[in-house]
Amino acid sequence: VLAGADRPMDAPTDFAEFYSATVTWVLGLARRTAAGDHDLAWDATQEAYARMLERWPDRRRRCLADNRRYTSAIAVNLVVDAYRRHGRSDELDDAHDRGLEDSGFAAVLDELALLGAVRDFLHRQPARRRAVGVLYLIEGLQTAEVAGALGMTESTVRTHVERLRVLLKPYVDRIMNDEQGGGRP
Amino acid sequence: VTGDEIIRGLVRRAHDADPERVEVDFTAGLSDVRRRVRPRDTAGGQDLTLREREILDVIRDWVERFGYPPSLRALANAVGLTSTSSVTYRLRALERKGYLRRDPNRPRAIGTPRGDTDAVPDPQSQPGRPRHNN
Numbered sequence: 470v471l472a473g474a475d476r477p478m479d480a481p482t483d484f485a486e487f488y489s490a491t492v493t494w495v496l497g498l499a500r501r502t503a504a505g506d507h508d509l510a511w512d513a514t515q516e517a518y519a520r521m522l523e524r525w526p527d528r529r530r531r532c533l534a535d536n537r538r539y540t541s542a543i544a545v546n547l548v549v550d551a552y553r554r555h556g557r558s559d560e561l562d563d564a565h566d567r568g569l570e571d572s573g574f575a576a577v578l579d580e581l582a583l584l585g586a587v588r589d590f591l592h593r594q595p596a597r598r599r600a601v602g603v604l605y606l607i608e609g610l611q612t613a614e615v616a617g618a619l620g621m622t623e624s625t626v627r628t629h630v631e632r633l634r635v636l637l638k639p640y641v642d643r644i645m646n647d648e649q650g651g652g653r654p
Numbered sequence: 655v656t657g658d659e660i661i662r663g664l665v666r667r668a669h670d671a672d673p674e675r676v677e678v679d680f681t682a683g684l685s686d687v688r689r690r691v692r693p694r695d696t697a698g699g700q701d702l703t704l705r706e707r708e709i710l711d712v713i714r715d716w717v718e719r720f721g722y723p724p725s726l727r728a729l730a731n732a733v734g735l736t737s738t739s740s741v742t743y744r745l746r747a748l749e750r751k752g753y754l755r756r757d758p759n760r761p762r763a764i765g766t767p768r769g770d771t772d773a774v775p776d777p778q779s780q781p782g783r784p785r786h787n788n
Contacts, residue, residue, distance in 0.1 A: 519690035553734040587668035606665040
């Protein structure tokens with residue numbers, strides 16, 4: 470999906486072309502934000518593209534990657550809104566700050582299991598932090614862009630990112646150690 | 655390579671390696687997207703914010719389901735606002751832009767004067783609310 474994502478799309482560009490080239494990626498980000506809830510992710514993704522379609526006359530000449538990031542941000546924000554509507558985003562962040570202890574990390578035997586543990590870790594984060602993680606770490610938005618997309622202050626985004634850095638460090642250390650040929654403890 | 659690049663690399667690999675990735679039926683998906691885009695009346699010359707659009711959608715869906723408009727509290731809950739005054743502010747903006755018509759002397763008297771939300775009936779003749787019927 471991402472191959473050639475940064476190429477400019479020459480006019481005339483078709484919305485259908487944009488949709489087919491990016492929807493799998495955007496749906497994936499929405500599913501990650503929705504902690505695997507496919508129905509919620511699909512609804513948010515489709516609604517995000519509907520809103521994009523309304524703005525398509527103004528955005529069709531922008532490059533594919535820009536428009537994809539814009540649509541991703543809407544979809545992720547819609548997932549967070551759904552959590553907010555159901556009162557599911559008010560849980561205490563501290564309750565989710567368990568990166569290593571309860572993830573079965575010690576039993577991780579190979580890289581795929583480690584990557585699965587990283588996904589599980591993301592799914593356990595509170596909705597808004599998860600949304601920040603998806604947009605900042607996977608979609609590659611800058612903190613200011615994430616703040617604008619999610620209606621947060623930039624300092625709040627930086628706080629979430631810093632927390633994610635700390636909590637993900639053991640996973641990073643483990644995979645770096647493996648790739649450098651180190652043994653498991 | 656910075657620390658953030660390493661973390662991004664790991665998280666992206668984890669994301670890409672998800673065995674539960676879903677295949678999308680592009681044709682059906684695109685049709686669904688087009689269905690979701692409703693015709694808009696932009697005669698007022700002012701577009702709606704996402705939140706205003708959301709409130710308008712909630713009003714339309716509510717009327718379709720129950721036959722009468724939602725209360726301010728129900729609207730606040732539906733769009734994730736904690737205060738009814740925030741909803742009132744948005745409703746005033748929608749009224750100013752011509753998307754809503756309100757009667758300040760009656761409860762739940764919200765209607766749309768133009769074609770944007772055809773499903774929203776005139777609040778003067780709400781079929782599901784006998785006490786409002788003329």
